[in-house]
Amino acid sequence: MTVRLTRRAAVIGLLSSSASIALAGAPTQSPRPTERPALWPPAPRPVTRPEVEDLIANARLGGTTGFVIADAQTGEVIERGSAHVPLPPASVTKTLTSVYGLEALGPHYQFxxxxxxxxxxxxxxxxxxxxxxxxxxxxxxxxxxxxxxxxxxxxxxxxxxxxxxxxxxxxPYINEIDPDQLDHLGYNPAVSGLNLNFNRVYFEWARTAGDYRVSLDARSELYRPEVHMARMRVVDRDLPVYTYDADGLVDDWTVARRALGNDGSRWLPVRQPALxxxxxxxxxxxxxxxxxxxxxxxxxxxxxxxxxxxxREPLTSVVRDCLKYSTNLTAEAIGLTASARLAGEVEDQHRSAQHMCDWIAQRTGARIAAEDHSGLGSDSKVSAAQMVKFLTAEGVEAQLRPLLKSIPLKDENGRPMETPIKIAAKTGTLNFVSTLAGYIHTETGRELAFAIFSANLGERMAAEGSLDDVPAGAVGWNHRAKALQQVLLKRWGRY
Incomplete structure (x- = not known):
């Protein structure tokens, strides 16, 4: 049997032999110790990195944060946590809809x-x-x-x-994208084959002597024509702030007088967009x-x-704006049009979203459960692992990445940093839900795909009965979620 003697074993053996000899005849006085030269340079002290679990805990989000970072070309997972927990994707859904629309209709399609x-x-x-x-x-x-x-x-x-x-x-005509949302939210309008101004009307008010002057118009860059198919009445009550009723051919709104203040304005949804x-x-x-x-x-x-x-300009431009401004109506129209092209007539956004999920599973292997094309409904569920599987499927990055918005890394003062790390991604936000998914070009030149889904569904459910646009605690929670995203992106950007 051959015994392989390593350098470390040889040195240890020599030291052990010397020790045995010295002990055999111990000196009567202890010799003064002298510094001995190192046999080899000492090993560098290990640099520890915070555990991802600690970073997530420090964000104080509660609920669940699922994440995956993977090689964009091979899909090989580098780091993950709660990766297979299905969570609401929010507006990250629009990335799925974008690829679905571009491939079903073609990049040059025009409405x-x-x-x-x-x-x-x-x-x-x-x-x-x-x-x-x-x-x-x-x-x-x-x-x-x-x-x-x-x-x-x-x-x-x-x-x-x-x-x-x-x-x-x-x-198909859809009265509102998500019926669980409050009536007056402008980002939850009707959907139809004839739309205008993202199916929103501009409500403006100003205090006059003892009362309010109110107006509803269809303003855009050059014009602001008065609207006759919607009306607003100011009434005396505390809550709700707004009420809506479809009065024949008119969108009939009321607003609580105590909520108006001196003057202001906001966009209200339109429920009869063709009229x-x-x-x-x-x-x-x-x-x-x-x-x-x-x-x-x-x-x-x-x-x-x-x-x-x-x-309209070619679909590629429409998709780019949809991803940049996160317009729910645009995503629904793209998805519905794509489903009509591939599957024939569809009844509503739920059936159309199921067509899209089936198409994505066949096209990319990713398993998605979407109830609409915009991500506005919170019953949609996607895991970070399945999202990254979609992002790393063949041909997806080439179509999607040039259309995604650049996400800057920020310093401790919230200012954009100068860094070679480049991030192109889509954000998503609902009350107590914050998501981000896309691609990273790292300091070392690697191309990675990632998904970060944070959701506190307990807090979200508790807030569903609130009559506020943004329930108590939601803003602070969202800030902490976005701060966590920044921490993770900086970590991965060094890979």
Missing amino acids: RTTLRAEGTITDGVLDGTLILAGGGDPTLVTDDLAAMAEQLAATGLREVNGGFEVWNGAL YAGDVFRSFANSHGITLPAPTKRSRAPRGATLVTHS
């Missing part, structure tokens, strides 16, 4: 809104019906309708002897001398000649 004429036009007079037909465009704004009215006048049309109809059947768009277009048509009756809803798809077409 279109048209003006059609059913009947005959003679000497500038339409003997028939003018139809404003939506194609699902979620980004149509007041200025676009003004341009369409101008183009209609340029065709020579001066008069309409029949009706004026609006058609929203390109997408809203028709109302605004009618005002612009009238300004060009084309008198139209009040709009009525049309149930069947329009026919007849197309007089004016408004085309």
Whole structure:
């Protein structure tokens, strides 16, 4: 048998032999110790890094934080914690919808809104019906309708002897994205095939002598036409601050007088977006001398000649803005349109979201449970592990990463840091839910994919009965969650 003698074993053996000899004949006086040269340089003292569990505990979020950091090309997991716990993804859902829409519709797809004429036009007079037909465009704004009215006048049309109809059947009508949200939240509007101003109306108030002057308009960059299909009344009560009722063809709002203060404004959701768009277009048509009756809803798809077409920019640009500004209506419209293309007619956003989840599972292998396309509903559940599986699937990063927003690392004073670490990601926020997922270019040049999902569902459930937009404790919790994200990103950025 051959015995391999290592350097360490040899040295230990020599030292042991010397010790035995010395003890055999001990001196009567202890020799003065002398410094001996080191046999090799001492090992460096280990540098300890805080455990991730300690970082999460220090954030004082309660609930659960699930996270995964992995190689973006291979999917190999580098670090993870509570990685398989399904949690609400919030607006990180929009990354799923974006890839779904881009692949189902193509990056050059364009939403279109048209003006059609059913009947005959003679000497500038339409003997028939003018139809404003939506194609699902979620980004149509007041200025676009003004341009369409101008183009209609340029065709020579001066008069309409029949009706004026609006058609929203390109997408299913959805009264509100998440029925569990408060009525007055502007980010939870209706969805339809004909939308305007992200289906929001601008409510403004100012105190006058003993009362309030209120107005509702459809303002955009150039215009602010008055709206007739929505009204607001100031009433004497404490709570709720707002109430909503669909009064026939009118969105009927009330607001508590004590909540208004001196003056202010906010966006309110629109529940009848097709009539809203028709109302605004009618005002612009009238300004060009084309008198139209009040709009009525049309149930069947329009026919007849197309007089004016408004085309949105290619879908890639729409997706980029959706991810940047996190517009819920845009995500729902993209997802619904993609499902209609792949699966035919869909009933609502829940059925469409299931089509999307099935598609994602087949396309990437990731298992997602989404109830909508925007992440507004808190019943959606995704684990950090499945999110990273999606992000690292073949072809996903190439499509998604250029469209994601840059997330700066910040110093202890909250100022952006100068660093070679580059992060492109999507944020998500609900009350007591904070999420972040995307990609990191590290100091060493590695490309990583990550997901951080934090949720205190107990606190969220307890706050559901609150009539406040933001319940007590939610703002501080969200700040702590975002601070934890920064700590983790700095940690991973050094890999």
